[in-house]
Each structure stands twice: as structure tokens, then as C-alpha cells.
Amino acid sequence: MLVNMRDLLSAAKSGGWAVGSFSVANMEMVLGVLKAARELSAPAIIQIAEVRLKQSPLEIIGPLMVAAAKAAKTPVAVHFDHGKTEEKIDEALELGFTSVMFDGSHLSLSENIAGTQKIVSAARKYGAAVEAEIGAVGGSEDGSEDIAVNCTKPQEAQLFANETGIDALAVAIGNAHGNYKETPKLRFDILERCSKLVQVPLVLHGGTGISDCDFKKCAETGIKKINIATATFDSVEHNVAARYGRNEITNYYDLHAAEIEGAYLNAKRHMLIFGCDNKA
Ligand code: 13P
Numbered sequence: 001m002l003v004n005m006r007d008l009l010s011a012a013k014s015g016g017w018a019v020g021s022f023s024v025a026n027m028e029m030v031l032g033v034l035k036a037a038r039e040l041s042a043p044a045i046i047q048i049a050e051v052r053l054k055q056s057p058l059e060i061i062g063p064l065m066v067a068a069a070k071a072a073k074t075p076v077a078v079h080f081d082h083g084k085t086e087e088k089i090d091e092a093l094e095l096g097f098t099s100v101m102f103d104g105s106h107l108s109l110s111e112n113i114a115g116t117q118k119i120v121s122a123a124r125k126y127g128a129a130v131e132a133e134i135g136a137v138g139g140s141e142d143g144s145e146d147i148a149v150n151c152t153k154p155q156e157a158q159l160f161a162n163e164t165g166i167d168a169l170a171v172a173i174g175n176a177h178g179n180y181k182e183t184p185k186l187r188f189d190i191l192e193r194c195s196k197l198v199q200v201p202l203v204l205h206g207g208t209g210i211s212d213c214d215f216k217k218c219a220e221t222g223i224k225k226i227n228i229a230t231a232t233f234d235s236v237e238h239n240v241a242a243r244y245g246r247n248e249i250t251n252y253y254d255l256h257a258a259e260i261e262g263a264y265l266n267a268k269r270h271m272l273i274f275g276c277d278n279k280a
Contacts, residue, residue, distance in 0.1 A: 002069040005077035005099035005129040006167045008043050009201040009224045017275030018204075018219040021045035021079060022267050023141075023229035025056050028256060029236060030068045032263025038073045040268065040277035045099070045225065047079035049141040050088050058088060062095040069098075074280035079131070081227070082141050089119055093126045101131040101170070106147075109134075109156060116164040129167035131225075134160045137205040138176025141229065149174055154193035161198045168201050168225055169194075175206035178230050186214050188221060195222025203227065208234075212273045219274055228270055236262035 008019050022033045024046050037044040046065050048056060062078075069076035079099040080092035089100045102119040104112035116132040123130045135152030139145070152171040161169055171194050173187040184206075194202060201224035207215070208230035215226065239262030243249050249258060271277055 001072060001075055002066060002096070002098060003043075003075040003077055004127065005045060005079055005131075005225075008045065008075060008077050009168055011043070011279065012224040012276070013201055015275075015279075016220040017279060018215075018224050018226050019043055019045055019276055020267065020270045020274050021047050021081075021225050021227045022232055022263075022270075023047055023049065023052070023081065023227070024061075024065065024263070025052060025233070026061070026259075027064055027068075028259035029232060029263040030065060032236075032260040033232075033267040034068060034072050034076065035260065035264045036267035036271055037076065037280070040271050041074060041280040042271045042276045042278070043075040043280050044072075044267070044271070044276075045077045045079050047081040047227070049081040049229070050084050051082065051140070051142045051144070053088065058091055058095070062092060062097065066096040077129075083119070086118065086122070090122060093123060093128055097128060099129040099131065099167075101133070103133050105133040105136045105172075109160070113160060113163050116160075116166060120165050131168040131170060131203055132160070132164060132166045133170035133172070133205075135172030137170065137172045139178045139206065141177050143178050149176055151187055151190055152194060154190060154197050157194050158197035161200050166200060168203050169198055170203040170205050175204060175210070177206045178208065180209040184210060184214075186210070186218070188217060191218065191221050191223070198222075201225060207231065207270070215273050216275070226270070226274055228266070231270070232263055232266050235266035238262065239265065
């Protein structure tokens with residue numbers, strides 16, 4: 001069923017687990033993630049980032065995501081990831097997304113606060129949740145930029161959350177989008193301070209390549225939403241390639257099934273690590 005992201009994250013808040021937020025680019029990925037959620041009785045979030053709309057137009061994939069969440073057997077929120085423009089964020093809200101992110105991480109603190117406040121008041125009219133980011137997560141969602149990590153300052157995070165009335169806050173603790181070149185060293189000291197000072201659930205971006213142990217530690221230290229994008233795309237690609245390699249794809253529908261399976265395997269693996277199985 002389609003649910004508000006606020007409700008999903010508040011259910012996770014009291015336990016040491018987090019909800020997986022999986023980026024999708026087509027129907028097969030949506031079906032794969034929801035299959036894993038159903039099998040594990042897990043809540044889930046499906047998301048698409050604004051930079052990916054050139055491949056998957058919002059007016060086409062948006063209604064598909066919302067319809068899939070409504071038909072799902074477990075609670076599913078539909079999230080607009082890394083919203084950069086008011087225009088696209090409004091479009092997502094109008095399509096029925098139950099959560100939107102305003103990414104003002106490249107702005108000054110005061111500009112980020114002002115921009116986020118605007119989105120919070122727009123989203124309230126739809127009852128949708130709002131995520132924002134403070135500090136800067138490294139890399140970029142589509143690999144087109146190499147943004148340096150700028151770790152979140154806990155006191156700024158506290159001020160930001162209080163001033164904006166957001167529902168979830170993405171923090172930068174050494175995490176980065178895309179495949180890590182070196183094993184990431186997450187700053188749990190910063191995460192602990194943010195978690196003490198900020199009342200709303202925290203979000204970890206750049207989930208691909210983080211160790212199982214670090215994921216668990218994050219989920220026990222205030223992170224309640226974990227974003228996974230690259231790992232989903234890689235899993236779909238690798239599963240398709242492996243099945244071609246074994247001559248198991250002989251028509252389009254074999255390919256379709258291999259894509260769903262790739263997304264399913266990746267989502268299932270992460271849901272089990274995040275501890276969100278049997279939490280629906
Ligand atoms: P990865 O591509 O590293 O999994 O990051 C996902 C993400 O944070 C999307 O916002």
C-alpha cells in the first residue's frame with residue numbers, strides 16, 4: 001500500500017533498523033524491489049532522482065511508481081530523490097509522491113534553509129514528507145560530477161532541522177554516491193552527535209559499497225533511511241550479463257525476467273542487512 005515516508009521512518013525510529021530506499025529506472029526494477037519487500041514482509045521506499053529524468057521521464061515513471069506502491073502488499077513510500085528544481089518537485093507532489101527531497105547541499109546554510117522551507121510548505125498541502133541535506137555527500141547521483149565530501153556539522157544540522165520543519169535529514173559522514181574507489185571510513189562520531197541533536201530520522205546516501213557492519217551501525221545510530229542506487233543498476237546489469245553468458249536469455253521476456261531478478265536480489269540482500277524484514 002502507498003504510505004507516507006514519515007510513517008515508515010517513525011516506525012523504524014524506535015528499533016535498530018532502517019528502511020531501504022531503492023532507486024528505480026523502469027518497471028522491472030520497481031517489480032523486483034516490491035517482490036523482495038513482499039517476500040520479506042518488509043516496508044520499502046522506491047525513488048527516482050531528478051538527474052535521472054532524462055532517461056525515465058517523470059510523467060511516465062511517476063504514475064507507474066505510485067500505482068505499483070498502491071498495489072504492493074507491504075507499506076511502500078514513493079520518494080523524489082535529489083530534487084533540484086521547484087518545478088519538478090511540484091510535479092512529483094502532484095503525481096502523488098509521498099515524499100520529496102530538496103537538495104540544497106550546494107547552497108549556503110541560509111539559502112538551503114530558505115529553499116527547504118519553501119518546499120516544506122508546498123509539500124504540506126499534499127501531506128507529503130520532505131527530506132533535505134546538510135553538508136555534502138560526495139560524488140553525484142549519476143556520476144557526472146565528483147563533489148568532494150563536506151561532513152555535516154552537527155550543530156548546523158540541529159539548527160537546520162529546527163528552522164525548516166523537515167521530516168528526514170541526509171547527513172554527510174564520509175559517504176559518497178557511486179562505487180567507492182577506496183573502502184569508505186564513515187565518521188560515526190559525527191553521526192552520533194547528529195543523532196543526539198536532531199530529532200528527525202537521519203538518511204544515509206551513497207549506500208552502494210558500504211559494509212554490512214557499517215550499515216548495521218548506522219541503523220543503530222539514527223539512520224532510518226538508506227539510499228541504494230548504483231548497486232541496483234549494477235545488479236540488474238550483472239544478472240542480465242550472467243544469464244546471457246549461460247545462454248539463458250533467448251527472447252525479450254527472458255530479459256525482462258532477468259532484470260526483475262537482478263533488482264530483487266539486490267533489494268533482498270540490503271533489506272536483510274538493514275533489518276527491515278518482518279517489519280511491514
Ligand atoms: P549509491 O548510488 O552510492 O547507492 O547512492 C544512492 C543515493 O544516495 C541516491 O540518492
